[in-house]
Amino acid sequence: MAATMTFQSPVRISLIAGRFLVFDIEGVMILRKHHGLCGVLTGTMPQNPTQNLFLGLPQELRAEEARLLVDRGAAYIADESSDHLAKLKEMSGPDSKRREEYLRELKERRRTAKKLFDEEKEMVKKQFEGKRAKPKKEKGKKEGGPSLLKASAESVVKSAALKETLPAITPSTSNAMLGASGTSGAVPDEDLPGSSAFYRYLNERGYFMTPGLRFGGDYSYYPGDCLRYHAHYLSNCYGWNDKIPMLDIVTSGRLGTAVKKSFMFGAEREEEGKKEGDVRMFCVEWAGM
Amino acid sequence: MTLNQRTEALSKIVLNNLQHQHDWTNLKTHSQLNLPRTIIYGLPPKRLYVHPDEQVEIIKAEKEMGGDRIAQEAELEWVLPLHLSEKWSPAQFAAVFDALESRPPGSPDITREEEEKSPWLAWKGSRRGKRVLLATVQDDSTVTYYWIHEGLVKPRQN
Numbered sequence: 434m435a436a437t438m439t440f441q442s443p444v445r446i447s448l449i450a451g452r453f454l455v456f457d458i459e460g461v462m463i464l465r466k467h468h469g470l471c472g473v474l475t476g477t478m479p480q481n482p483t484q485n486l487f488l489g490l491p492q493e494l495r496a497e498e499a500r501l502l503v504d505r506g507a508a509y510i511a512d513e514s515s516d517h518l519a520k521l522k523e524m525s526g527p528d529s530k531r532r533e534e535y536l537r538e539l540k541e542r543r544r545t546a547k548k549l550f551d552e553e554k555e556m557v558k559k560q561f562e563g564k565r566a567k568p569k570k571e572k573g574k575k576e577g578g579p580s581l582l583k584a585s586a587e588s589v590v591k592s593a594a595l596k597e598t599l600p601a602i603t604p605s606t607s608n609a610m611l612g613a614s615g616t617s618g619a620v621p622d623e624d625l626p627g628s629s630a631f632y633r634y635l636n637e638r639g640y641f642m643t644p645g646l647r648f649g650g651d652y653s654y655y656p657g658d659c660l661r662y663h664a665h666y667l668s669n670c671y672g673w674n675d676k677i678p679m680l681d682i683v684t685s686g687r688l689g690t691a692v693k694k695s696f697m698f699g700a701e702r703e704e705e706g707k708k709e710g711d712v713r714m715f716c717v718e719w720a721g722m
Numbered sequence: 723m724t725l726n727q728r729t730e731a732l733s734k735i736v737l738n739n740l741q742h743q744h745d746w747t748n749l750k751t752h753s754q755l756n757l758p759r760t761i762i763y764g765l766p767p768k769r770l771y772v773h774p775d776e777q778v779e780i781i782k783a784e785k786e787m788g789g790d791r792i793a794q795e796a797e798l799e800w801v802l803p804l805h806l807s808e809k810w811s812p813a814q815f816a817a818v819f820d821a822l823e824s825r826p827p828g829s830p831d832i833t834r835e836e837e838e839k840s841p842w843l844a845w846k847g848s849r850r851g852k853r854v855l856l857a858t859v860q861d862d863s864t865v866t867y868y869w870i871h872e873g874l875v876k877p878r879q880n
Contacts, residue, residue: 671811672811672812675812676810679806679808680806683806689877690877700813714874715812715872717869718871719868720771
C-alpha cells in the first residue's frame with residue numbers, strides 16, 4: 434500500500450533479546466532482491482501459535498548477516514529496549530522539541546481525518562441530492578424555498594470551521610515518535626561467529642544461505658534464490674587449525690552425494706593466530722569407486 | 723612404529739587396493755618437501771571425474787558431430803592416503819593443494835590450439851581445477867575414495 438512509496442532504505446533491523454529481526458515486508462523484499470539474503474521467517478499467528486508450517490514476519494537474521502548489511506550501509510540496527518527508553522525520555526519534559534513535533538504531527542493527523550470525514554459527507558450528500566434531484570426540481574419550482582435552505586446550511590458549516598473542532602483519533606502506530614532513523618545498535622566483532630568471513634565470501638559471490646540441518650550440515654548454500662534453485666552445497670565452517678575427524682568428512686561427503694550436493698568445508702586463513710579475511714574452501718564428493 | 727613407517731604402510735595399502743581392486747596403472751609415489759606426506763598418483767581404468775560444465779560442452783560437441791560419442795580417455799589423478807582415525811585441519815588440506823600442480827607429472831600436454839578446437843579438452847588442460855582423491859583406510863583394510871576439490875566446485879548431477 435502506502436508503504437511502497439514511503440519505504441526508506443536503509444532497512445531497519447530490530448535487535449530484540451539478542452535476535453536480529455526485520456518486521457517490514459518491504460525490507461524483507463529488498464534484502465532478498467538486492468542482498469542475496471533470505472533469512473528465516475519466524476512469526477506465527479497469535480491465535481494459533483502452535484502451527485509452525487507457514488511462518489511469516491518477522492524475519493530473523495543471523496548476526497553475520499546483520500553485520501554484513503550494516504557494513505554495506507543497507508541496514509541499521511535498532512536496539513529496541515534501549516531505544517524505547519531513550520525515546521520516552523526525549524518525549525518527557527514540557528519544552529521537549531520532540532514532544533512538540535509529536536503534538537504537531539498528531540494535530541496534522543486529526544486535520545487529515547477531518548478532511549476525510551468532510552469529503553465523505555460531501556459525497557454522501559451529492560449522492561443523496563442526485564437521487565432526489567428529479568422530484569426536488571418540481572418542488573423547487575412550486576415553492577421557491579430550497580435556495581434559502583441551502584444558504585442557511587452553508588452558514589452552519591462555516592461557523593463550525595471557525596471553531597475548528599477536530600475529531601479525536603487513536604493512532605495505530607507510533608512512527609511519529611521515532612523521528613529520524615537512529616543507529617543505536619551494532620554487531621560487535623566478538624558477537625560474530627567464526628563462520629562470518631566464510632559467509633561473507635559466499636554472499637559476495639551470489640550464494641544464498643539457509644540453515645543446513647535438513648541436509649545434515651551447518652549451512653546449505655544455494656547458487657541463487659533458494660526458491661529457484663536446489664542447494665549446491667551442504668557446508669561446515671571450521672577454524673584454520675581445527676582438527677577435523679576423517680569420519681566427519683567421509684560421512685558428510687557421502688550424505689552430500691546422496692542428496693545431490695557436495696559437502697563444502699572451509700576456514701578463514703590464519704597466520705600466527707591472526708585472521709586475514711582470506712577464505713579457503715574444499716568440496717567433497719563421492720568418487721564413485 | 724614411527725610416523726614415517728606408519729604413513730608408508732598406509733601408502734602401501736592404498737597402492738595395493740588401487741592396483742588390484744580398482745585396476746589402476748602407472749601408479750607412482752610422489753614426495754615433495756612442502757607436502758605433509760607422500761602422495762600417490764596413477765591412471766584409473768576409465769575417466770573418473772567429469773566437471774558438470776565440461777559434460778555440457780561434450781554433449782554440445784557430440785550433437786554438432788551428429789550424435790557420435792566422444793571417447794573419454796582416463797586422466798592421471800592424485801591420491802592422498804589417510805587413516806580413518808586421523809584428524810586433519812583445513813590448514814593441512816590447504817598445504818597439500820598449495821604444493822601440488824593441478825595435473826600429475828606425465829600428464830599429456832594439451833596445446834592451446836587443441837583446446838580452442840575442442841573446448842571440452844580444456845577441462846583436462848588449462849581449466850582443470852586442483853583435485854585429490856581422498857583414500858581413507860580403515861583398520862579392516864576397507865578403503866573408501868572421495869574427491870576433494872579446491873575452491874567452489876559445483877556437484878555433479880548423478
